[in-house]
Amino acid sequence: MEPSELPAAVERQPSAAVEPEPSELPAAVERQPSAAVEPGPSELPAAVERQPSAAVEPEPSELLAAEREITREREIALSRDLEAIVEAARLVSTDDEHDPEGSTIAFERSQTATLLEDARKRLTELDEALARVKTGEYGVCRVCGQPIAAERLAARPTATTCINCAT
Secondary structure (H helix, E strand, C coil): CCHHHCCCCCCCCCCCCCCCCHHHCCCCCCCCCCCCCCCCHHHCCCCCCCCCCCCCCCCHHHHHHHHHHHHHHHHHHHHHHHHHHHHHHHHCCCCCCCCCCHHHHHHHHHHHHHHHHHHHHHHHHHHHHHHHHHHCCCCECCCCCCECCHHHHHHCCCCCCCHHHHC
């Protein structure tokens, strides 16, 4: 249907990709740049040089360190969550077995504890991978000594075996 065929009462809605004008935004809302739009050269600080995006790949140690930082933050948040759950359970005298909310509290506590344990294991794996980077053993299969495929390391940065030896 052509726009001229639309009834007068039907208003055209802007697409999701159209951002509102600054005058249309509440004063408290800060406008964030779209993730898909790169700043133009005039918008970059003078000290930042533009690099060709396809030619520059981060070093494994940089990727592992960044993932370690994210995992460490997750561990801290989960520790706080678990402490809060335990403290909340301590403040009320409920019996997990007989209280209707008890199973929910027990589940949350168990789930958070498991996620925390997983985050701690991941930190250990990342620390071991960073140590392998320093010794030059990163990306080398511990079983056969052959290089681990870049695709595997991209999917599992802490991998210690190649695909053939892992299966």
